[in-house]
Amino acid sequence: MKKVKVALVGNPNVGKTSLLNHLAGTDLKIGNWPGVTVEKKVGKTQFQDYEIEFIDLPGVYTLESAFSEDEKITVSFLKEGDYDVVLNVIESPRLERDLYLTLQLVELKKPLVIALNMRDEAEALGIHIDEKRLSDLFKIKVVKTVGRTGEGVKELLSAIVETYERKLIPEFEVFSFSEEFDTEEKKLSLIKGIYKEVIKKPLIPKKNLTEFVDEFLLHPYLGFFFLFVILYFTFKLVFDLSSPFVDFIDGFFQEFLAPALAVFLKSLGAEEFIINFFTEALLGGLGIVLSFLPLIFIMFLFITLLETSGYLPRVAFLVDRFTHKIGLHGQSAIPLILGFGCNVPAILATRTIQDRKDRLLIIAMIPFMSCSARLVVFSFFALTFFTRPALLILGLYIMGIVFAFLTGFIMKKTLLKKELSHFVMDLPPYRFPSLKVLIKTVNLHVKRFIIRAGTVIFAIAVTIWLTLSLPPGERELEKTLAGKIGKTLVPLFEPVGLGDWKITTSLIPAFLAREAILSNLAIILKAEEREKLEEFQLLPALEEQKEALFEAFKQAFSSLFTLTPASLKPEEEGQSLRGKIRDLLTPSSALSFLIFVLIYNSCVATFVTMWKEGSKNLALGFLLYSFILAWILAFITYRIF
C-alpha cells in the first residue's frame, strides 16, 4: 500500500476542515469564522491502493509573511514539512481573492490539486466557474466540492491519487513564468486574467439573505439590541430547557438507581463497604455531576450555533467600539465568548491574534468567563439557596465579564502597555451547518464532559471517599484524613464564611476540575448520614420515574413560551443533598462561595494551557492574582450580605 501525504491549504474559513471531515471521516471542529483551526490536525483514509493522510492546516491569506501564531504553523509546515501533494481549497464565490494564495502555492513546485469548494453557494449567487478551463490553465486537476454535504469528495480522492501518480505540478500555458512575474503588479493582473477566463457571473449581483439580515444585526444601534436579545435568549433557554431534565436525572440517580443498586448488591451478599462505595462515591458523587448532562448539552448546542452561523465575527465588529477603549480589538470578543463553553479552547483560539501582548492580555481575561463547569456548580447552589436562581447566575456571569475587563484594563495600563495595532478581518456570510454536523459537534462536547467525569472526577471522588475512611475504623468524619486536611485550611477560608471543613475539603481537589466540588460535597454528606436501606420496590419506582420524565418534558416545553427565565422553586428541606447542603451554609456564605468559585482559576487544564500558550509567569502570576482577588471579593460579599 502506498502512502500519500496531502496538505490542505487555503484561506481561512473556506471549508478545509469540513472537507477533511468528509474525506477522512474525522470529527474535527468547524465553525463559520476565520480562525477555527489553530493547530495542525491529521486525518487518514484508505482509497484504492493508497493510504492517504490529510494534514489540516490553519487558514492563511499569504505565505509571504505570517502574522499570527496559527499562520506561522502553516507557513513553516509548507516550507519544511513532509507532504507529497498540496490540496488548495478555494471558496468559489471568492475565487479572485483565493487565487492570490494559489499563485504562491504554484511557486512551491509541488503536485497541486484545487478543490473549488462551496459550489452550492456559488450557484445560488449565479456564479459559474469553468473548472475545465481552470484545470487547463494550470495543467492540474480541479474538482468542485461542497464541504457541507461531502459532494465531490469521491472525485477529489481520485484526483489526489492521479496528481500524486502523475506528479501534476502546475505550470502555465498562456501566462508563462517570466522574470517579471515576481512583481506584485504582474501577479495581480495575472490573477485578474485567470479570473476573467474562468468565471461567469450575473452583472447585477443578487441581494442575498446575509445582506438583509445584516441590515439589522450589524445596524449601529439596532445591532446592539439584537445582540442583547440573542444573548438573553441563549441564556434563558440554556437554563430553562435543561433544568427540568437535570432535576429528573438527579432524582433518577438518588431515588431510583442508588436504592435499586443497594438492594441488588445486598441480595448478592455484598459487604457494606462495597455497597457504600457504589451508592456514595459512584452514584452520590459522580451521579450529581452527570446529572448536569442536559445543561452541558444545551449549552454547547447554543455555542455551536453561534459558532457555525457566522454571528461571532459580527459580534466582534459590534463590540469593537467598546473594546478598543481598553485597547483591544473587537476580535478579542471571539475567544472571550468561546470561554463560556470552556476556557481551554478559548485560550487556543487566541492564536489568531497577531500581537503577542494583546494575546497575553486576552489569555488573562478568559478565565473570568464562566465556563460550563462553573455553570454546573452555580446552578446547583443557586437552586439550593436562592429564590431567583436565574437572576443570580446571570449576575455572576456579568460579574465575571466585568472583572475580565477590569483586569484587561489594568494590565493594559501597567504591564502590557502598547499602541493599538492594525486590524483587518474577514466577514463571512451567514451559514447554517447541516443538522448532522451540529449534532455531531455537540455530541463531541458532551462526550468530553462524560469522559472527564469518568476519569478526573471519578478519580477525585474515589480519593475523597477513601480519605474519608482513613484511618480505618474511624467513625467520626472530622477525624478522618479528609477531615484533617480540610480543617488545616479552615483558618484561610473562615473569614469568607467558608469555615466548615466539609467545604474546604471539597475545594482542594476542585483545582483539577471544578465540577468535583459537587461530587465531593455529595460524598462527604452522604457518608455523614449513611441511610438505612428502605423498602424499595422496582416497579412502582420505575413508574414514578416515568412520570417524572414526562413532567420534565412538559416543563421544558412550556418554558419556550415565557420571556423571563422560569425561577424554579427551591426544594423543601429534607433528606436530599440540597437540603443537607442548605444546613451547611447560609445564603451569604453560599454567595461568597460562588464568587470564590467564579474568580479563582481553579482548573488544572486552564492553568496548563495558559502556561503553554502564554508563559509560565502568566500562568503562575494569574493563579496567585485570581486567588487573592477571589478571596477579597468573597470576603466583601460575606461581610456585606
Added chain:
Amino acid sequence: MTLKDASCGDLVVIKDFLGEEEIIKKLSAMGVRKGSQFSIEQKCGRNLLIRNGQNRLIISKELAEKVVVDLVKKGEGYCEEISCELIDKACPEEGKPLTQRHRHRKRWGFLHKICPFLKD
C-alpha cells in the same frame, strides 16, 4: 484621498498603498488590491465595513489611512441615515483632548467612567 476619508455608501477604487509594512501584503492577499473596487457599507467607531462582491472585510481606520483610493461614485441613500455620530462623539478617540464643553466637568463625572482614558 485615503480609504479612511471615504464616506459611508461611497464606491471607491484602490490606487495605491502608503508605507511598506507587511500588513499591506496581507491586505492584498485578502482582496484589497490595486484596481479593485470597494463600496463602504458602514463607517462607525474605529472600523469600516467594506465590500467587493462576496468579499466583505472589517478594516480599522488606521489601516484604511494607508490605502489610497479614488472616488468612483458618491454614496447616496440609507447609509448616511444610520450615522454613527452619536456613538463616535460619545467618547472622543483615545489621545484627543476633550472639547471645551466638557472641560469644566468634574474629574469623576459620568464621562470619565465610560471613557476611562480621558485626562482633564
